[in-house]
Ligand code: TXA
């Protein structure tokens with residue numbers, strides 16, 4: 001069984017951190033809180049330990065993993081060179097939800113990079129994560145601590161639900177804060193390009209760098225070369241167990257379309273879930289309603305988005321209708337996750 005180690009999120013107890021760090025040093029897997037979501041950590045310099053992450057999550061082996069550091073010096077052992085832009089960004093946003101893709105150094109095992117010539121690095125802004133990495137004395141490779149394809153975990157309970165018995169331990173430091181993953185920024189391309197929107201917005205990045213591109217697939221939520229309605233798992237991420245339909249358009253039109261579709265499904269005897277960001281719409285007669293934050297404040301939606309998606313699993317719904325929100329600020333990351341959860345099933349009204 002997996003050790004459940006409670007820890008104070010602000011002043012983590014030494015004993016708890018040392019126990020978890022020892023597991024990492026011995027090649028084991030430890031889940032830990034970060035300011036974005038819970039990560040599933042292994043010693044990044046131990047290829048065999050990193051390989052166990054893929055096994056525990058059921059993660060496709062061609063998907064590389066982010067390496068977490070506690071101090072800047074650790075970046076130098078992971079990457080050969082260090083563009084000036086990287087230093088500016090570290091000064092501005094580290095520790096924090098920004099992952100930088102940089103040229104990889106030879107000593108980083110291929111399991112981490114999936115054989116690429118680059119490595120993704122970030123310094124998380126969480127006392128427990130920082131204490132764990134510092135005490136282990138090694139950089140820590142960590143994807144989100146969920147079964148591959150499912151919503152990322154924002155609590156130790158989510159981690160245990162997915163991975164109990166498959167990993168050595170989870171450090172339980174309470175709920176994660178931001179709620180969606182870090183922004184992944186590639187600094188090895190011609191111009192800096194956002195590969196995954198996240199906690200740091202393109203607007204934030206432009207204030208430091210000037211020009212920053214957003215990968216079109218990241219903005220769309222899926223690769224337009226893939227067939228949007230294909231059942232293939234390739235771009236189905238963050239998905240609840242029931243199919244999710246994302247309804248987009250003007251708020252009033254969206255609300256009435258959701259009511260129409262939800263009532264139709266209900267009449268056919270199906271249990272319907274409705275994901276909304278406003279408690280004013282009267283959806284309750286058509287299905288199980290989950291209100292996830294407030295539409296005008298995207299950071300409140302980000303904070304509870306994944307637990308809302310997991311809530312629909314607990315409710316055992318057959319289908320979910322979700323509204324969207326404006327792609328401003330962290331709203332861009334929220335919409336990216338919702339589009340992926342919908343697997344391309346978007347209804348425009
Ligand atoms: O907030 C986060 O980033 C969380 C916490 C635990 O730090 N981690 C996380 O990891 O979300 P994961 O594995 O779920 O997502 C990592 C993302 C993937 O989209 C992966 O393809 C990308 O980073 N990535 C990793 N290494 C890369 C590389 N060398 N080049 C391009 N993309 C890379």
Ligand code: MG
Pocket residue numbers: 143144152
């Ligand atoms: Mg993930």
